Amino acid sequence: xxxxxxxxxxxxxxxTLDTLPNTQLIFGKxxxxxxxxxxxxxxxxxxxxxxxxxxEEKKExxxxxxxxxxxxxxxxxxxxLKDVDFNHPGNMYYFMKxxxxxxxxxxxxxxxxxxxxxxxxxxxxKLKAQLK
Numbered sequence: 621x622x623x624x625x626x627x628x629x630x631x632x633x634x635x636t637l638d639t640l641p642n643t644q645l646i647f648g649k650x651x652x653x654x655x656x657x658x659x660x661x662x663x664x665x666x667x668x669x670x671x672x673x674x675x676e677e678k679k680e681x682x683x684x685x686x687x688x689x690x691x692x693x694x695x696x697x698x699x700x701l702k703d704v705d706f707n708h709p710g711n712m713y714y715f716m717k718x719x720x721x722x723x724x725x726x727x728x729x730x731x732x733x734x735x736x737x738x739x740x741x742x743x744x745x746k747l748k749a750q751l752k
Contacts, residue, residue: 632665637678645696646717647747651709651730662747664689684750692750695743701725708734716744 635641643664650657650673657673660681666689668681684692701718706727713730729736 635663635667637669642721644719645693646719647715647744649712649714651712664693688750692746699739699743701727706736714744716740
């Protein structure tokens with residue numbers, strides 16, 4: 621019995637889109653002719669969720685390894701996203717949002733004549749690579 625309790629206590633909390641924790645890394649893209657928005661929500665336990673604004677599809681994707689999640693969240697911390705004031709969408713736009721504790725902060729880019737910091741693009745590309 622004790623062994624069973626220890627096993628259960630080691631298993632990380634499972635979430636749904638309706639019961640998300642206080643720490644999230646949200647990213648995605650939108651715009652174009654349809655205006656559809658694809659949103660991905662990554663949690664520290666490796667869970668990854670997908671939402672599509674047009675089809676209203678919502679689903680959990682394949683879990684990301686704890687090692688990769690730690691790298692991604694560490695990179696997010698190094699960027700200090702909360703200190704980046706950037707809202708320059710284009711016809712097609714990309715976004716990243718950090719939710720942590722009592723705050724959330726979002727940056728949006730895509731306008732061709734305004735460039736966002738390369739470290740944010742780098743993290744976005746790493747996040748997209750996790751989707752494959």
